[in-house]
Amino acid sequence: MKPRSSAAQPSLPGNFLRQAINQDLERGTYSTRRWGGSPGDARHHAGGAPDIARIRTRFPPEPNGYLHIGHAKSISVNFGLARAYQGVCHLRFDDTNPEKEDVEYVESIKDSVRWLGFDWEVGGTSHLYHASDYFDFMYRAAEYLIEAGLAYVDEQSAGQLRDHRGDFARPGVNSPFRDRSAAENLRRFRQMRDGELQEGAAILRAKIDMASPNINLRDPTLYRIKYAQHHSSGSRWCIYPMYAFAHPIEDALENITHSIATLEFEDQRPFYDWLLQHLAQGGLINTPPPRQYEFARLNLTYVVTSKRKLKQLVDEGHVGGWDDPRMPTIAGLRRRGYTPGALQLFADRIGVSKADSWIDYPVLEGALRDDLEPSSARAMVVLDPVRLVVTNWDEAMGPGHLEPCSAPVHPRDPERGERTFSFGRDLWVERADYSESPSPDFFRLSPGKLVRLKYGYVIQCTGAVKSGTGAVTEIHARLLPETKSGTAGAAAVKVKGTITWVGVADCVQAEVRLFDRLFTVPQPGAGERSFLEELNAASVKVVTAYGEPSLRQTLPEQRVQFERQGYFVADRHDHQPDRGELVFNRTTTLT
Template sequence: MCRNNNFYKKNFIFKIIHNDLKNKKYNFICTRFPPEPNGYLHIGHIKSICLNFSIAKFYGGNCFLRIDDTNPTTENIKYINSIKKDLIWLGFKWDHKIKYSSDYFDMIYKYAIELINKNLAYVDELSIQEIKSYRGTLSVPGKDSPYRNRSIKENLKLFHNMRLGNFSEGSMSLRAKIDMKSKIIIMRDPVLYRIKFQKHHQTGKKWCIYPTYDFCHCISDSIEGITHSLCTLEFQDNKILYNWILNNISVKNYPKQYEFSKLQIEYGITSKRNIRLLIKNKIVDGWDDPRLLTISGLRRKGYTALSLKNFCYRIGVTKQNNIIQLSYLEFCIKKELNQIAPRAMAILRPLKIIIDNFPVNKKIKLLIPNHPFNKNMGYRIIYFTKEIYIDILDFSEEEKKDYKRLILGKKVKLRYSFVIKANKVIKNSNGNIICVYCTYYQNTLGIKIDKKDQKIKGIIHWISCLNSQPVLFYLYKTLLKKKCINNTDNILSYINKKSLLIYNGFIEKNLLKEQKKKHFQFEREGYFYFDKKNSNKKQIIFNQILSFRS
C-alpha cells in the first residue's frame, strides 16, 4: 500500500471516487487491471496497477485481474503467466479468480445480434485496407460502405454464417452503424467482430470470430460490475464508443470511464511491437533484458518491487502528459538500496599490485563493516596479501589534475587497510601495464587520511588475489541515444550500440555465501544485483543497477 498520503489527497481519480461514495452514487467500488496477453508488462503498467489496486484496497472494494484476450493471433499463455508473476512479485493480490474476456464470448455474441436487430450493426465485405480508405481522415469525412444498408435479416444470416466458419478470414466483418461523417474517427462505423481461424488459449477452436477490443472491453466491464473503468489518455476518444455500445445494448451496469496520463520515461521503450523488433534483431536477449523497462527486465536488473511502486506513487496521477526523467526512477531505487544493500569491494578492470616488502605466505586478517551506518548488518573478514587487485582506472604513471588515486612514485591509502606507494611498472610487449610493484607501510593500518596531506593522494578499493572470486560485470547504458522518441516506428536507428559493456573482474571471495543477499553496493563503483537466472557454477554474473562513476 502507498505510504505517500499525497497519492490519495491530490489524486483527481481518488477525489472523484470519494465524492461518488459520499453522494451514494455507489455503495461498493470495483476496479480492474485488464492487460492484453500479447507481451510482458512494462513500467507504464505499474502505474495502472498501483492506481486500480490501491483504490480498491483503500475503499474496501474489489480489483479484478482480467486478461483481455480478444486476439488469439498475438496472444500466448506464456504472457499470461508472466503477468501473474509480475503482479505477485509487486505484492498485489487480485480479488476472486482470474477473469478472461473470453469468459464472456457467448454473451458478447448475443449483444452483437442485439445491435443487428436494432439496425445498429451490419456485415461488411470491404477488406481491411478498403475500410481504412473509406474511413477518411481528420479533415476528410468518411463514406458509407456499399454494404451498409443491408436488411436486418440478411445481416443476421451473414453473421450466423461468419460464426459457422463459412467465410474466409478477412472477407467479412461486423461493423457498428454509427456515423461515417463523425468528427471522431473511431465513431465511423468501427469493426465489432472479425474472422480469425486461430485456436484460442482459453476457448480452443470453439470460435472463429472474435470481438474487437473496443466492443469486448466495455461489455466485460459491465458484466463484472466495474464502477470506475480507468485507462490512459489515448483511449479518450474510445470513451464515446464505450458509452455508445453500452447505451445501445441491454446491460444492467454502466461503468464510467476516466482517463489519466500514461507513464513515459526518457530513453524508455514500452511499445510491445518495438520490443518484439529488438528481440527479433537480437539487440536485446528477451523481454526480461535489463535494458528494457519491462517489469521482468527491471527485476532482473535489480530494481525492487518497493522502489517501483514508490516511484509510481511519487509521480502521482494527472491528466497532463509529460516525460519523467530517468534519474527520478534511479533515485527511488538508490534511496532504498542505500539502506538495505551491504557494502563490499569489487574490481571491474583488474590491475595486479605486488607488494615488494610483504612476505609471500603471510596474510593479515581485517575485520570490516558491511554497512557504514547499520551495525546490525555485522562485519566480514577480508585479507591483505602480497598480491592484490586494484582497478586499472585507479592507477596512472603520470600525475593528473584532481587525480586522487595511485600514481607512480606517489602514495595512496587502500580502503580499510594500509598506505602503499607505487615504485615500478611492468608492461607487456604491446606496452600495456600488467602489474605494478609497490611498497606498503606497516604502521598505517587504521589511520585516517588528512585531506590536506598531499603525500597521500586518496583512498582506493582493492581485493586480495587469494581472497577473490572471478565474476562477469554487466554494465548498462540507456538503450536509446535520444531521451524521447515516442516509440517511433524507426526505432532501430536510435539504438545505442554501446548500451551493454561486459567486464571480467573480481569480487570478495564467498561474498554471496556469507551475505546471502543479491543487492550490493560495490564501493566507488555503484549498486549491483546478482543475476541468479543467468549465473551458474562456472560463471557468476552481476548486473549494474546504478553507477557511481561518470
C-alpha cells in the first residue's frame, strides 16, 4: 500500500458517508495519527509509524449466529469504502457475551466475508481482531473512570434499577450508591472481578446524568457479573463489559476513523463520544478518536433478519439449518444460488441513507437475474414430465435412430461452445404444455396443433393417452421431418408455439428443489400474529426431473439457467455428479 495523502478522494458516487470521508480527507482530520502495527492504547500507537491507511473502518459482528443479508449490506459498505479510499477494513468479533457465542459462528462469519469477495488481510497483515483480546484494557479503562469519579458500582436490585431509570416522561432517580467514594467503588469493582459477588449483585455504571432526555445517558451499565465459559478467554473473567462500553473502546484501540453503524445506535452516539472524550483526556487512547455514523438497516419484505428469530427457525426445525436455501442467511443465500456479485449489485442499487424504509424482495431478485443472465450456462430440463411419443418416427427417420441436436452453451457468448443432445422417438415434455381443450392463446400441444420442439423439429400433436382417472399418461404427435432447427427447411412451416423437451434416450435424472418465499406476508410478525404463523407451508417442493446430458458435467455451486424455468444451482452439499446424484436448487424464476 502506498503512503496516504491528505488530498481528497476523486469524485465517487455520492452518499452522506462518502461526503463525511471526503471532508475528513480534505481537512486532514486523521492525517497525523500513527499506527503501532496492531491495536493498542495511546502509547502503543505513539511509537508506531504514520498510519498508511487513509481511512479505517470495521465490520464487527457478534458471533452468536450466522450472518444474514442485512450483514451483507454492512460488509459491502464497510469493506467497500475501505477499498474505494485505499484504506483498511477490520473484521472484529464482538465476543463480549459468552453465553450466546460459539466458534462455529466465528468460522461461518469468516467464510461469508471471504465468499462475498472481501478480505481483512492487507499487504500481508491480518486485521482480524476479537473484542475479548481487549478485556485487559477495558478493565483498565473502567478503573480509570472510577478513579476519575466518572463510574460507580451500583448494588440495587434489577427492579430498583428499572424503576429508578425513569422513562421518556419522567427523569431517572439517582442511585443511593452513586456518591460513594472512588476508593470504595474501586474496592467493590475488584471484588466483582475476583468472583466475590454473585451474578446480579452489582454492576458498574457510568456517572453521567439521570435526568438526561436521552435515556442512554442515564448512568448506563458498563460491566455486569456473568459466570460463564467464554469461547476464547475461558474462565479467566467473570465480569464482562456491555456492548455500549466495549464498542467505542474497540474502535479506538484499532485506530478506526469512521465507525459505521445502523440507525438503532444513533441514540448511543452521545455515550460513544462521552466515553472516548474522557479516555482521550486521560491519555489512554489515540487521538483524534473515531467518529460514529449511522445508516438505515436493511428491511426486506418477506424476510426476517432477527438473529433470535432465525435461530428459533433452526432450533425448532422449521428449516433444515442455518444454510437452508429458504433462509436469508448468507450461507442460505449461497446455497440457494445467489452470487457475491448479485448481493453487491443489490447493495449498490439500494444505497445507504438515514431514512428507514422497506425494500421489496423483487429488487433483490432483479439484481440476482441481472448478475446471473450473462454468466449462466443454459440447459433444457423438464420438471413435471410426461412422455411424448413421435408415432411416425421409425417411418420417417428409421427404427432406433437418434438425431443429434445442438444448442449454444450461452446464446450471447458463442466462444463458450455448444451443448449436444439427441432427438428420438421418445421424449419428455412438461405436463402443462398439453391441453385437450385449450384457450385461444394457448399455443403449445393440443390435438391438431403444430409446435416446434426447441433446437429440434416441428411436430403435430395428435392426442393423448389417459389413465382411468383422466390423467394424461402419454402424448402422441407426428414429426414433420424436414423442419429441423438450423436447416434450410426450418422456416418452411410457421408455428406460434415453441416448447422445451429432453430425449428419453440420453437424458439425466435429477432431484430439483423448487424453493419459494419462506413467509406468506411482506412483513412477518409485524402485527399481533406470531411470525411462525406466517410461514409458507409450500415454500419448498421436491420433484424428479429430466434434463439434458450436459448436466452430468455440472459441479457443486455451478449455476445454470433451465430454459423457460428459471435459474438453478447445483447444491453445494448434495450434488455429487461423480456418483450420479444430481441435485439442483431453484434460485429464482425468469421473471
